[in-house]
Amino acid sequence: MAQTKEPVARTLPGSLETNRRLERWLCINNDGTVTVTPGKVEIGQGILTALVQMVAEELDIDVMRIRLAPATTAFSPDEGITSGSRSIQESGLALRHVAAEVRSLLLEQAAQKLGVTLENLSVSDGVVSARSGGSVTYWELATADLLAREATLDAVAKLPAEHVVVGTSLRRVDILGKITGKAAYVQDMALPGMLHGRISRPPGPRARLKSIDLKEVEQMPGVVAVVRNGSFLGVVAQREEQAIRAERRLARIAQWDAGEPLPDNDPRRLLTLPAESEVISEKGDAATTGEQQFSAEYTKPYIAHASLAPSCAIAQQDGGKLHIWTHSQGIYPLRGDMAQALGIAETDIIITHAEGAGCYGHNAADDVTLDAALLACAVPGKPVRVQWMREDEFAWEPFGSAMVMRLNAALDDNGNIVNWGHELWSHAHSTRPGGRGGVNLTAAWHLEKPLPAAKPGNPPLPGGGSHRNAIPLYEFPNQKVTNHLIRESPIRASALRSLGGHANAFAIESFIDELAEAAAADPVEFRLRHLQDARAKAVIEKVAQMAKWQSGEKGDGERGRGIGFARYKNLAAYMAIIAEVKVEETVRVERIWCAVDVGQAINPDGVINQIEGGIIQSVSWTLKERVDFDRQGVTTRTWEDYPILTFVEAPEVEVALINRPQAPPVGAGEGTQGPVSAAIANAIYNALNVRLRDMPFTRERIVAALSA
Amino acid sequence: MALTLQVNGRARTVEADAETPLLYALRNDLGLVGTRYGCGLGMCGTCTVIIDGKPVQSCDVPVSAAVGKNITTVEALAAGDDLHPLQRAFIAEQAAQCGYCASGILMAAKALLDVNRNPTDTDIRKALERNLCRCGTHGRILRAIKRAAEEMRKA
Ligand code: FES
């Protein structure tokens, strides 16, 4: 088979560069199967199916032969955190290279065995045949030491034109168990002798436990242990409902010091706080003035991941070792923080991943893992399953930060943007485990000898954190973009799907529409004229065509349509969205069209599934969601306090993929968040002539805007 | 206290307090973990089972109140390897991301299709009023239920 003759890269692809041993990634078994052991984990996005396809493709085997081993610190490669839509680039490209290299190692063995040259061999589903006759299988050729070596730069993967498995919509490998009620999640694991734990959290992030009499709870039915360490309070019981009852009693009798009151919950408060300010893009003369000057301010509130299953982990102390099962997105960084919090060696902690419900960023998966470990240490030998209650999850998960964006621009006589300014204020978007100089796990901050949290930070540009997607992709002669970072947040903030990209793209794309109107231009045409990037233009043109966009179209006082666009992180997927809204009592998003370019789509239907999900979640964020807190703590603690989009409200969504098999594959899960919010804001303006700049677009906000 | 439940056509005895939510008895005593916990407050639908033909949120029912009633859980949707039309349709439409919402939605949809083989889009959406999906799989789930209804009408 023809192989690529491209010049070889000097570094190995993806996570292979830092995890070079072949045997850590996959194993050819004598029973005709292949075990793949990626360090990235399934978080509901279907990544494992895509990885299976990439491996099957390079090895020339049927996908059914592939077994996936859960990621574990016992042997999986350290791939950091599964986030940022980077799994295909990092894990996928590593596995593609490993599989290509393993294939060539196997072919060398086969050539020797069959006494022919490599050119005379072909492979079909693991059977290597010589043109002159004779064959041997991978399963016969594989020896224990064949893969015991480092990857080299020699392996060459197939050309996209040769792909037969990659690029097809293989069905999800994990769907059957999920729809037949099998144990599919860490929440469903049951180990022999397993006990149930619950944690009694403080009433708010600054509260400290003053006093509690543990005796009456210790005597409750089924209670095995009550654990208090400083302000960390938990209970272990025989049965789950007994643990819940005991926790409720703890909550009733504990005496807390409230601590300093929390400030007002208003995103604009960010403008009043001391910030670290940095100009992240400057072009031309930002002070240039055009004919007409414009400015606008946009905000978003704190929002929650609100995964459907509260976080859960199981821990068991056994001899000197601590065994953990968790739905963490990063088992190695978590292990490091756990070791610090527990004061034990990293090598004595074995963390194995087990899937949880949908994960959209840094939720409470890591926190509950330390909770389970602290309780397990009180009952040595016994596995302890800790599940957070819904109210805990809503109150204690890390949130997507509130943000403020101030934009300004000038138009020249021809209605072109000659000057662009974007300032943003935000808390840091990453407080995951693995930070420097502290431990990022809730329970660690509540211990009698509390461990400080690591300094909150942002991933660096070009991907960025709060400044993700703050630099416009449009070409303006003069521009200045400034990031004002306020690291500490009154309620914990961390990574949520697209980080600052959501709010920045919302602001940019809303403002572009405001400017288009001032320039008396059609918003689609106005965008196209300020873009150079052909792939960007292609998704915008495509979505306009899908929605049959009419130049200059105007809503009718009730219905309207609007557009939004972004290239995720300015370096990954291109997404263009058109939303159609109907505004009556509330805003209803009825339809969404989306055109997207993710480069090479490994599994087109999987990509579309993720994009549909991102779109609906963003509709929900935009119309309904806001985390509330009072002086003491978070007050949105149930689905009634924090409603999300329902089946009655869900829009119709149509997604078109512009497939580019020659372009590198990039992730799809996050890029729609900002464009959707902007498209909705623009559609509401199109319908009603009122501009909403503060999310969420609730009924109250519409009414207020209409009467302003 | 020993309580006898009719689950998926079989009598099953659980040793639990009368006020234990049915959800925990199903999951922890009977090992029927397909019925999932999402909120424990009757607000998300992940724990939906069918009791005497009606979709019910099992986190909201004390186990003692379920005695003497017919309880069906997602594990009984398929007959052995023979998947229910709803399950086949979920696969055909790939109607899951994380899939955590799926059990409850399948049961709510079954309760609907058992009494209405020709539901409108609005009927289906209304039947899922009490089920949440955070991954945004709504469109595929609605399509899958429509597809299953069609298949069941043909059968
Ligand atoms: S767990 Fe029963 S409705 Fe949410």
Ligand code: FES
């Ligand atoms: S698929 Fe994840 S909650 Fe519905």
